[in-house]
Amino acid sequence: MSEVWTIRRVLEWTREYLAEKGIENARLETEWLLGTALGLDRVGLYVNFDKPLNQNELGTIRGLVARRAKREPLQYILGSQEFFGLDFEVTPAVLIPRHDTEVLVEEALKRAPAAGSILDIGVGSGCIAVSLAKSLPETAVWGVDRSAAALALARRNVERHGVRVTLVEGSLFEPLTGERFDMIVSNPPYIPTADIGTLQAEVRDAEPLMALDGGVDGLDFYRLIVSGASGHLAPRGWLMVEVGIGQAEAVLGMFTRAGFGDCFTAKDPNGIDRVVGGRIP
Numbered sequence: 001m002s003e004v005w006t007i008r009r010v011l012e013w014t015r016e017y018l019a020e021k022g023i024e025n026a027r028l029e030t031e032w033l034l035g036t037a038l039g040l041d042r043v044g045l046y047v048n049f050d051k052p053l054n055q056n057e058l059g060t061i062r063g064l065v066a067r068r069a070k071r072e073p074l075q076y077i078l079g080s081q082e083f084f085g086l087d088f089e090v091t092p093a094v095l096i097p098r099h100d101t102e103v104l105v106e107e108a109l110k111r112a113p114a115a116g117s118i119l120d121i122g123v124g125s126g127c128i129a130v131s132l133a134k135s136l137p138e139t140a141v142w143g144v145d146r147s148a149a150a151l152a153l154a155r156r157n158v159e160r161h162g163v164r165v166t167l168v169e170g171s172l173f174e175p176l177t178g179e180r181f182d183m184i185v186s187n188p189p190y191i192p193t194a195d196i197g198t199l200q201a202e203v204r205d206a207e208p209l210m211a212l213d214g215g216v217d218g219l220d221f222y223r224l225i226v227s228g229a230s231g232h233l234a235p236r237g238w239l240m241v242e243v244g245i246g247q248a249e250a251v252l253g254m255f256t257r258a259g260f261g262d263c264f265t266a267k268d269p270n271g272i273d274r275v276v277g278g279r280i281p
């Protein structure tokens with residue numbers, strides 16, 4: 001006799017299965033996965049609790065749940081992540097936007113000229129550049145990344161949100177000869193190479209190494225960005241970067257030694273110094 005799999009039954013079974021696999025928010029994640037597979041929001045799932053699912057629907061759900069059980073990040077499976085109130089497409093070509101990075105956008109918006117120019121180094125999904133372009137429609141926003149696959153996705157996110165961002169491929173300032181900006185922002189790779197193996201499986205095995213590895217002490221990109229920025233900033237131009245836990249002091253030291261003034265740090269919602277900034281004289 002074939003069993004009847006209702007939404008309620010699949011929800012319960014999947015929640016238990018994912019919890020056994022060590023997924024922390026198994027109930028919530030189950031709802032997201034089923035909702036995506038069935039094209040329903042949370043309320044839609046609940047009002048259809050007793051609806052039996054057909055073989056096609058069960059097959060789709062099985063595929064998504066198997067991916068999550070193998071610790072693929074939920075955002076890659078769902079194909080999106082919210083950042084600064086906007087929905088971004090994400091694929092394994094890019095780092096999943098983190099809410100901590102919103103502090104960098106907030107600090108940039110406090111200081112950005114209304115109609116200037118901003119460069120985002122390591123644009124990835126485009127979450128920072130698109131958020132800035134959305135809030136500053138008169139500003140020329142640029143994004144650079146070494147990854148062609150990341151840039152292709154950033155381009156889709158730029159189009160999705162109807163903004164204008166100039167995207168260029170290359171390493172750091174290399175494709176930007178002769179260009180100067182009123183502000184440079186960056187969330188560069190900052191994990192020390194030796195720590196990458198100790199990261200959560202979802203990050204270590206699924207997110208691009210090129211987005212994570214910051215060299216032996218994690219600070220390689222800050223050295224390169226701080227030393228190169230003055231050649232690409234307009235007078236009084238700001239540089240601001242996201243930093244990892246415990247890196248703010250070292251990065252602030254690089255800013256002051258390089259002659260940046262009005263230096264500051266800003267904390268994320270957990271009270272961790274997350275942004276370092278300053279401007280050239």
Ligand SMILES: C[S@@+](CC[C@H](N)C(=O)[O-])C[C@H]1O[C@@H](n2cnc3c(N)ncnc32)[C@H](O)[C@@H]1O
Pocket residue numbers: 094095096097098101121122123124125126127128144145146147150170171172187188189190210211212
């Ligand atoms: C930590 S991710 C940040 C992505 C996105 N800006 C965000 O905040 O979610 C760093 C990005 O820097 C890019 N990247 C790594 N090395 C680079 C380089 N030498 N030049 C330009 N971009 C680089 C990676 O491809 C990745 O997209």
